Amino acid sequence: MKSDEYVRFLTEQFVRYMETPREERQKVRLQQKENRPPIRNLLFGQIPDAIESYTSTIRERIKKRRK
Known part of the structure; x- marks a missing residue:
């Protein structure tokens, strides 16, 4: 892109x-x-989503064992 085309593009956007x-x-x-x-x-x-998903499945397993 040439400089004059770039200036024209910027002015149109502005x-x-x-x-x-x-x-x-x-x-x-x-x-x-x-x-x-x-x-x-x-x-x-x-990574945070994966950790959250993993911990939620572990919590569910623990709750099932307590019942």
Whole structure:
């Protein structure tokens, strides 16, 4: 991508951003925040989910043995 094409692209994006109403931009920002994965998944990947799943199955087994 040439520099003039890149500048044109940036200005188009900026103009599009400025033309959208503030309320719509805030709605989009909130939707993006809600759809974001938890911070622990971003930092550690699927390891926390795997540990949680493993511990929950162990807890269920312990509860069944107590009955």
